[in-house]
Amino acid sequence: MDKVWTILDLLKWAAEDFKKRGIETARLDAEVLLAEALGLKRMDLYLRFEQSPAAEGLDRFRELVRRRRGREPVAHILGRREFHSLELCCPAGRFIPRPETEVLVDEAVARLKTLPAGRVPTVLDLCAGAGAVGLAVAKSAPTARVVLVDVDPTAGEVVDENIRRLGLADRADFRAGDLFSPVAGATFDAIVANPPYIPSAEIGGLMPEVSVHEPRLALDGGPDGLDVVRRLLGEAAQFLAPGGWLLFEVGEGQAESAAALPAPGLTHEANRADIRGCLRVVIFRRA
Incomplete structure (x- = not known):
């Protein structure tokens, strides 16, 4: 039997x-x-x-x-992932939002709240992936308008679905392109980014859930993990409104190195720790 x-x-x-x-x-x-x-x-x-x-x-x-x-990730099996109390579409082959990244949202929202009353905050989310960071900012800052950019044009399908699910079609839109190229001439009150920051040589040693099932484009930060960070710091000032902020995530042990990189037109403001106590977010500000 x-x-x-x-x-x-x-x-x-x-x-x-x-x-x-x-x-x-x-x-x-x-x-x-x-x-x-x-x-x-x-x-x-x-x-x-x-x-x-x-x-x-x-x-x-x-x-x-x-x-x-x-070793397929649970988020890919389910096709969804919770992030910052939001349920996001997260199909197979996409980068999976992590709880460690939620501090990036919190730090951005805290700064947007200091803007003058009546001002509509504008936010640029670079390396947007599924749109987790930018859309969480939009939900937490109810008047903010967010542009989400990713170099992978197919990411737009996922971001657009998440925009629809969260009811943000009037305040968020996706644009495909390499970093700042889709927003030439625009300026923002805050730029947020969760760029690829894993050193190239370390990717093969990661868990299969990451190394096999998540896109290398979202992981590989070059020899020291900071290739994209250097580009962010080198270009961000011209896309920030006066007094605007650049906030980006880094890997464990990278915050101090990232904070010391050349950042024309910007001043380092702070590093912030994630829920595990690891310095995770680096913050710069335009004068």
């Missing part, structure tokens, strides 16, 4: 399987995927440990487990 699988059985089986394969978040991933397969919230699983899912749910769960065994 075939085994009758309960929800608890399925969680234990998947978590143990993932752990054997070196997946650090084995139990969490098992819970998230089982909840997805059964159309439940994660917390609902704990109330139904002894229940046996229908065959359709079992089949769906096995398929999700198969994909995770191959």
